[in-house]
Amino acid sequence: MKAEDVSVRGLEWDDFDDIVRCYYSYYDELSVNPDLGITLYASKPSLADEISWFSGLYTQFVEGKAFVSVAETGGHVGGICDIRPIGNREEEAHVGVLGIALIPEIRGMGIGEKMMSRTLNEARLRYKIIVLDVFTVNKAARKLYSKMGFKTIGVLPKALKRGGRYYDEERMYLEL
Numbered sequence: 001m002k003a004e005d006v007s008v009r010g011l012e013w014d015d016f017d018d019i020v021r022c023y024y025s026y027y028d029e030l031s032v033n034p035d036l037g038i039t040l041y042a043s044k045p046s047l048a049d050e051i052s053w054f055s056g057l058y059t060q061f062v063e064g065k066a067f068v069s070v071a072e073t074g075g076h077v078g079g080i081c082d083i084r085p086i087g088n089r090e091e092e093a094h095v096g097v098l099g100i101a102l103i104p105e106i107r108g109m110g111i112g113e114k115m116m117s118r119t120l121n122e123a124r125l126r127y128k129i130i131v132l133d134v135f136t137v138n139k140a141a142r143k144l145y146s147k148m149g150f151k152t153i154g155v156l157p158k159a160l161k162r163g164g165r166y167y168d169e170e171r172m173y174l175e176l
């Protein structure tokens, strides 16, 4: 797989199946990659939960409250980057939360950077501050975020417990 085989574009309603498939695959990846930098539930959410999550995301997307880019290769989506409102109060409407995840096959090729650039550029329309949380062990993500201009606010020690191990989490922000 080469970076040229992957395109980055906006979210489409038909992406649902692929996005759920990617998300479910992260649960399988955990067994071989216990440091995977995504916070997961104890078990895979049901398809009904996924439908409800995606409908919420898509609704915010068409309302202009969420900005979402996906990475597509071979006719399928293999990654998503989204910026969503931090809450639903008017006073915090300028603050967005960023999330990003790609399937392993398309990591480490600059796709994450491409997706973030696209999503952040669009998010300027609405947001002034973007925040995110990242496991301190997640070198790739931390490097990418620093490169995009994110600054560290602080570290929450032992923010997550996974399989008997604690993980520290860094909160970062970007002013647009």
Ligand SMILES: CC(C)(COP(=O)(O)OP(=O)(O)OC[C@H]1O[C@@H](n2cnc3c(N)ncnc32)[C@H](O)[C@@H]1OP(=O)(O)O)[C@@H](O)C(=O)NCCC(=O)NCCS
Residues within 6 Å of the ligand: 036, 037, 038, 100, 101, 102, 103, 106, 107, 108, 109, 110, 111, 112, 113, 114, 133, 134, 135, 138, 139, 140, 141, 143, 144, 147
């Ligand atoms: C984190 C993630 C989104 C980064 O996207 P990506 O496309 O793999 O990253 P890029 O290829 O754009 O690389 C970004 C930078 O990190 C570096 N990098 C990539 N993999 C790395 C690794 N394993 N260790 C250290 N640095 C790494 C790259 O070299 C690049 O820096 P450079 O431009 O100075 O060379 C992706 O790896 C991923 O989805 N990981 C699993 C889910 C996850 O951790 N999400 C983030 C949750 S906070």
